[in-house]
Amino acid sequence: MPRVRIPPAELSSPPPAGYRRPVATFRLQGSKVLAVDVTGDAVRAKNGSMVAYEGRMAFKKMSGGGEGLRGMVTRRLTGEQMEVMEVRGQGTCYFADRASDVTVLALHGDKLCVEASNLLCSDGGLRTGTTFTGLRGGAGGTGLFTTTVEGSGQVAITSDGPAVVLRVTPRYPLSVDPGAYVAHQGDLRQSFQSGVTFRTLLGEGGGEAFQIRFEGDGLVYVQPSERNTVGGDV
Amino acid sequence: MNASAVHDPSTLPSDDNVNPYTFCVDLKGSRWFLQKGKMIAYYGDVSFQGVGHGALDRLVRTSFHSPMHAGDWVVAEGSGKMLLADRAFDVNSYDLDEGNLTVRSGNLLAFEPSLSLKQSIVPGFLTLIGTGTFVAASNGPVVFMEPPIRVDPQALVGWADCPSPCHHYDHAYLSGVLGGLRALTGIGGASGEEHQFEFVGAGTVLLQSSEALLPERGTGTVPHEPGVPGGGAPHPGHGSGQGSHGSAPRLPGQLGDLQRRFGL
Amino acid sequence: MPFREINSKVVEATVAPGQRMFSQRGAMLAYRGDVTFTPNTAGGQGGVMAMLGRRAAGEAAPLMTVEGEGTVLFGHGGHHVQVIRLAGDTLYVEADRLLAFDGSLEQGTMFMGAQGGVMGMVRGQVTGQGLFTTTLKGHGAVAVMAHGGVLELPVTPERPVHVDPQAYVAHHGDVRNRLSTALGWRDMVGRGSGEAFQLELSGSGAVYVQASEEKL
Numbered sequence: 201m202p203r204v205r206i207p208p209a210e211l212s213s214p215p216p217a218g219y220r221r222p223v224a225t226f227r228l229q230g231s232k233v234l235a236v237d238v239t240g241d242a243v244r245a246k247n248g249s250m251v252a253y254e255g256r257m258a259f260k261k262m263s264g265g266g267e268g269l270r271g272m273v274t275r276r277l278t279g280e281q282m283e284v285m286e287v288r289g290q291g292t293c294y295f296a297d298r299a300s301d302v303t304v305l306a307l308h309g310d311k312l313c314v315e316a317s318n319l320l321c322s323d324g325g326l327r328t329g330t331t332f333t334g335l336r337g338g339a340g341g342t343g344l345f346t347t348t349v350e351g352s353g354q355v356a357i358t359s360d361g362p363a364v365v366l367r368v369t370p371r372y373p374l375s376v377d378p379g380a381y382v383a384h385q386g387d388l389r390q391s392f393q394s395g396v397t398f399r400t401l402l403g404e405g406g407g408e409a410f411q412i413r414f415e416g417d418g419l420v421y422v423q424p425s426e427r428n429t430v431g432g433d434v
Numbered sequence: 435m436n437a438s439a440v441h442d443p444s445t446l447p448s449d450d451n452v453n454p455y456t457f458c459v460d461l462k463g464s465r466w467f468l469q470k471g472k473m474i475a476y477y478g479d480v481s482f483q484g485v486g487h488g489a490l491d492r493l494v495r496t497s498f499h500s501p502m503h504a505g506d507w508v509v510a511e512g513s514g515k516m517l518l519a520d521r522a523f524d525v526n527s528y529d530l531d532e533g534n535l536t537v538r539s540g541n542l543l544a545f546e547p548s549l550s551l552k553q554s555i556v557p558g559f560l561t562l563i564g565t566g567t568f569v570a571a572s573n574g575p576v577v578f579m580e581p582p583i584r585v586d587p588q589a590l591v592g593w594a595d596c597p598s599p600c601h602h603y604d605h606a607y608l609s610g611v612l613g614g615l616r617a618l619t620g621i622g623g624a625s626g627e628e629h630q631f632e633f634v635g636a637g638t639v640l641l642q643s644s645e646a647l648l649p650e651r652g653t654g655t656v657p658h659e660p661g662v663p664g665g666g667a668p669h670p671g672h673g674s675g676q677g678s679h680g681s682a683p684r685l686p687g688q689l690g691d692l693q694r695r696f697g698l
Numbered sequence: 699m700p701f702r703e704i705n706s707k708v709v710e711a712t713v714a715p716g717q718r719m720f721s722q723r724g725a726m727l728a729y730r731g732d733v734t735f736t737p738n739t740a741g742g743q744g745g746v747m748a749m750l751g752r753r754a755a756g757e758a759a760p761l762m763t764v765e766g767e768g769t770v771l772f773g774h775g776g777h778h779v780q781v782i783r784l785a786g787d788t789l790y791v792e793a794d795r796l797l798a799f800d801g802s803l804e805q806g807t808m809f810m811g812a813q814g815g816v817m818g819m820v821r822g823q824v825t826g827q828g829l830f831t832t833t834l835k836g837h838g839a840v841a842v843m844a845h846g847g848v849l850e851l852p853v854t855p856e857r858p859v860h861v862d863p864q865a866y867v868a869h870h871g872d873v874r875n876r877l878s879t880a881l882g883w884r885d886m887v888g889r890g891s892g893e894a895f896q897l898e899l900s901g902s903g904a905v906y907v908q909a910s911e912e913k914l
Contacts, residue, residue: 232909233849233909252849252851252859252861296911298846299847299908
């Protein structure tokens with residue numbers, strides 16, 4: 201489990217060769233702590249998620265998720281609130297959020313959709329925004345909009361328990377409980393699906409639960425836990 | 435760095451753990467009993483029906499004997515792979531062979547219909563009898579201990595083959611000098627350990643780290659926020675295992691979740 | 699007295715006659731044998747006066763004395779448990795993070811404010827855990843709780859470590875702590891990044907940090 205002792209030599213590991221501009225490198229310390237090595241560049245992280253750092257670091261709050269005035273207004277309107285800070289400096293910074301598990305993934309020009317509360321840290325070179333998700337309302341009370349991350353670079357997302365990555369292909373569509381949904385990437389369509397019919401012995405309807413159905417080609421990240429949802433439970 | 439493995443229906447295990455916190459059930463036209471709120475995702479053609487549903491009458495008659503918990507359970511049937519998880523707890527499957535095991539009701543995720551489910555005499559616990567597989571969760575890995583042992587009630591996940599546990603009170607503490615001194619001075623306080631469940635005889639006791647800080651939620655509650663009908667209405671925590679058995683059993687015919695959601 | 703780590707959240711301790719240990723109230727999961735749990739009226743060592751001193755200091759950790767013969771399982775609230783072994787040095791730890799520790803260790807309280815000056819007092823306000831920290835000194839083992847596992851960061855003279863006060867668990871060795879503000883006052887007022895205060899640890903030793911900003 202995440203009890204990690206770091207030998208001092210490893211603390212200032214040089215950034216991997218081959219990068220032209222200084223790029224932050226993300227690595228995991230155990231399953232719940234993200235270590236980011238920065239060399240003068242910046243990363244965007246969830247507000248207040250720093251637990252420790254070595255070297256020199258500056259923390260700056262960014263209004264509206266660092267998306268400028270337009271992003272600020274959009275986020276205010278959509279309710280997809282995101283408190284973000286910019287971390288810039290030289291050294292190693294450790295991030296963690298309420299003992300949740302961290303997954304690091306790399307984007308190569310594609311787009312990741314993630315619940316704002318599950319986005320822990322993203323490379324400074326990535327763009328973030330909000331998008332309309334269609335019918336997936338009610339998931340985690342976050343509403344009809346979700347946060348998107350686009351570009352090339354590394355992203356760290358959090359989940360309650362280690363995330364399970366599930367592949368969706370045209371042959372294998374996937375249904376996910378809204379409370380367990382964390383993020384998805386790729387070319388996916390989502391729809392609302394009612395899963396359970398609680399017909400009783402007397403033949404009355406007794407409430408229904410919903411799932412999100414993903415079809416197309418891509419990856420879906422789910423967590424081994426459920427937030428409370430309006431959609432109901434299975 | 436895509437550290438986590440990507441799964442699809444062909445790589446997911448069959449009736450085994452995906453990781454310590456997620457279990458995959460392989461449905462091949464078979465049925466599983468499933469507690470509501472424990473399924474996180476599925477591939478394939480799976481349908482879920484409430485335990486009260488008429489078509490399942492025969493199945494329920496042979497395998498499900500707990501009206502108190504009927505509202506919390508559904509039957510999954512069809513073919514596909516179904517992922518189960520619970521509050522990011524550790525999840526384990528247990529195989530019973532003509533055996534019996536009693537487990538905290540909130541920690542039971544699913545079981546095969548070849549097992550029969552009954553309410554334990556100890557409130558908040560369910561007993562599984564017969565041959566088959568079931569899936570249960572624990573806060574941290576399960577610790578298996580042999581009797582004789584005294585266990586903090588919150589740390590108890592369940593027990594197998596043991597005679598029912600009895601209450602053990604530390605009477606030396608209750609009536610002793612310390613008790614009097616504490617009442618007089620207010621110094622010291624209770625040790626918090628004057629009551630345990632005691633197990634004796636042959637069997638196995640299953641323990642977890644106590645879950646004092648992770649309160650069980652009643653399945654089906656809606657978030658407490660404006661605009662959500664019935665939001666935050668305290669739903670009696672059925673099956674919380676903390677002696678909250680004052681709640682009325684949800685009878686077949688009641689509207690259940692829908693009723694609560696619209697504040698009826 | 700050895701602690702055996704059963705898994706990441708549960709430790710087992712063996713209690714033998716003449717060897718007592720202290721544990722936090724409610725930390726016992728199960729026990730076997732003839733073991734008694736007594737609320738700690740004497741406040742560990744030092745008698746009633748020391749206890750009153752501790753109460754006045756606001757560091758009133760509700761401890762139990764564990765005595766007898768048998769084995770005890772400790773754990774609490776599903777928190778991760780870290781066993782720290784002391785070989786003559788001093789461990790500084792917030793009292794409510796202590797799960798259990800050897801009775802042979804010498805307990806004390808330290809006024810963090812005396813070391814950190816005015817900022818030490820701010821630190822107490824930030825963590826909400828009082829200005830007093832428990833110290834444990836001697837040879838023995840301490841089981842400490844943390845939300846979501848512990849990261850052990852070495853502190854060396856040329857490599858000070860900055861820690862979020864809410865994520866701080868414990869430290870040992872010859873380490874000075876100081877509350878620093880990484881920001882100008884403008885950033886602190888109203889629009890902080892959430893990292894307004896940082897605990898700076900310098901010297902040589904190690905600091906334990908948890909993967910969460912939640913207090914216990």
